[in-house]
Amino acid sequence: MAGGITETGELYSPFVGLVYMFNLIVGTGALTMPRAFAAAGWAVSLALITFLGFMSYMTTTFMIEAMAAANAQLRWKRREQEEVDASDSSSDYSDDDVTCRGRSEPETKPILSVQRSGGHQDPFDIVERMEMGQMASMFFNKVGVNMFYICIIVYLYGDLAIYAAAVPISLMEVTCGNHSCSAGGLKYNDTDPCWGPVTRKDAYRVFLSIFTLLLGPFTFFNAQKTKYLQMLTSLMRWIAFAMMIVLAIIRINKGAGEGRPPAAALGGVPNLFGVCVYSFMCQHSLPSLVTPIADKRRLGVLALANYALILAFYLLLSFTAIFCFDGERLHDMYTLNFTDNCAVLGVDFLRYFLGLFPVFTISTNFPIIAVTLRNNWKTLFHRDGGAYPWVVDRVAFPLITLAPPIAVAFCTHNLESLVGITGAYAGTGIQYVIPSCLVYFGRRRLEPVLGRDAINKHRSPFRHAFWVWFVLLWAASCLMFVTANIILTETHK
Template sequence: MAGEITETGELYSPYVGLVYMFNLIVGTGALTMPKAFATAGWLVSLVLLVFLGFMRVCDWDLTACLCPSKESFMTTTFVVEAMAAANAQLHWKRMENHQKEDDGDSSTASDSDSLLQDSHERAEKRPILSVQRRGSPNLFEITDRVEMGQMASMFFNKVGVNLFYFCIIIYLYGDLAIYAAAVPFSLMQVSCSAIDNDSCGVEAHTKHNDTDLCWGPLRRADVYHIYLAVFTLLLGPFAFFDVQKTKYLQILTSLMRWIAFAIMIVLALVRIGRGQGQGHPPLADFSGVRNLFGVCVYSFMCQHSLPSLITPVTSKRRLTRLVLLDYVLILAFYVLLSFTAVFCFRGDSLLDMYTLNFARCDVVGVAAVRFFLGLFPVFTISTNFPIIAVTLRNNWKTLFHREGGTYPWVVDRVVFPTITLMPPVLVAFCTHDLESLVGITGAYAGTGIQYVIPAFLVHCCRKDTQLAFGHGTLNKHRSPFRHTFWVGFVLLWAFSCFIFVTANIVLSETKL
């Protein structure tokens, strides 16, 4: 029943879960996508986005054909299958513990002769272990929230677990660096533009440099660093504490997000409809594909949060179809947002953070709307920064945790929060190139989380399931991509992307 409270949190319907997943995926990455589209060319961008979104894939045994499907959708189904396998193991251990307790209780109520007789009778009546397990259809029901770290501990060896946490930590560092740069950059752009454009739009098309003056003798770069220092002092201390009870704050930021996206799409369509569109994007520019790929991967990222989203869903019978529908809607939204952007604004005038293109008088005449869109990343990202920081800090603790050991107070309360906070702030101090930050984070750590980890998880969980429950055991939430071919395909795709992005970076640096 929707609204019921359990240990996994408040339960909700599948369609509410669909909305939550939509909100999770469509975030900061969507704001950097228009610039990436304009840089790589609209045709190349569309092809790559559709390829990452849709593929004609058929089951290896030709028993089913799914068209369209998703690479990210494919790995999402991998994670769901691994969650079901992990739940099966937890459920079985729980059943075994109850059985041992029942056996212990019955043995205390009988003498030694009856105890020996009962044990023989139970041994004769009890089925073989694998057959008994296979006969329990509800073992694979997803009722316990099993996070990816716990699944890695269940299915990976020690090296695999360490590599998993390393990938997660690098991704979270990238996330924090993007957030730490986006907020000061947005504040700098809005405040400096307010000073420069007193005549409302005279310098609207001027491309500013960091060395340009903003406040008196202060350069734009100086103002950015001041905002970064204020941002760090205000939100940095949250890394030293736990963040809880953010439900209503998240609801407020989600509402602001959709108001902002709706305003931007409508304004861009109105300008294009009036013939004021200035964008003439090229068909293709392969030099921009590197960042575009990273932005696309980053923009579809949700695998690391699937356990928290899927477990509270009340009915999971049509979970795969709902996830596929979610990805279709997200792809359509990204295409709409990006195409209206690249045909509304000139490619060389598009800023890394798309909302800032509307903080100009010649685009938006209403000052309140102009400042709302310009400062939109400040409000939404600022609420996410403490949550990501605490998550990263806790992952560091888990990585170095030893069974039965505790950390000294200084290590627990000072060292871990410090190593969590300082690297992303230093990166943000050195650069506010959001397109590159998103591209690199998505292309490297994002590829690991979205492709590599789910592929290894589903491969290892299938082997563990066969060993624990016997061959032929049916996982009710198994992926449609059940053949080993698809696991190898995803790993090959991830490796190819890694090589392509690295080669592109090397060539770019060589040209410079």
């Protein structure tokens, strides 16, 4: 996420971009959403997820506008450097005179008059992949850049902790007898036996240790997600989601649905907020997803269609879940509700497929996220012209990347809380605060060189400054509400 300008790679159509964006957003968070819906009530959940989907769409349009502004800024800098180089090669003036002419004169000449004179490329064309960190470096001051990296590092730590807990939980459920038909859908305690004297909690920690030993070493090297691995995990994901939705609908139609969710339960709202924010997260990956789209004329329509589809999918998954299963028996990982009761799914192979599905899909993402976090740490402490010692580069940074999330996973495997906290705090920063600040300061930064009449063809439909301040005020209010609720909850324990 932090690094230089990279190649856009192979271009693809807007439809393929829609599919990629859909797959990017719908992930682990969706599996924790049914339990959060049941805890908050169906009416409150419907209203909140619809509003949060709208807010996420708005900040997605902010990100697209900021990417276009960053591309225009980059073209301006390149043109400025070309003029300096041209002056150096053709002028008889001194170096000081050249510098003065090359750096001050162009500042008064709008970029549009130069770019459009050739009639070739609009300055706001998104052709360079500008990552969030690069845009922060362009538009923020040093404090703002550091705050950005701290925010994204905290978010990635939460991501890794969620992944590190989800895989051992699934393995524990598969191997501790919870897939036998005698389980009857009952929920087990951590102190219940798994293998003789070994409790379920002990088994979870054994699997977590194995998970760390197998995937942890990737943090010390570079890992790249291959195209075919991505295709395989996406196929498995949609087979699993489709199975869960269809099975829940069949069970409800047979009159065997056990769920009687309340309309509203305000105590579950803070956690639902965090889960929904986490489940709509895509802003940090938009540059690598949007830039290769060949036809970008309707990016706003593409984003709107995606969010409408994703909202419909989340509602279908969660509403079938809360009316199919008793809210008290819903697992943090929704797949487990189909693997511990033969009355729901009687085919052994399919039950094991759903039980192990998070293991394969999440395990392929863990090294990617870990390497991304490690690189962000390096960028945060980067010193111009200085290289890190081998021990720091190859040992220290990977260790500070891997140790905290594994430690958190050893202490708790409450996925609902991990997702809720990650989404409510770091997720709010990445999804709301950073895109709003990028578009606000991007507009201010480019106005002196572009002129007031310049029109960003990728500008957000929410172009008035009111919307930026509305998002920031909403984010601040949510953080205060969630924090106050956590304090009150801990006080009454």
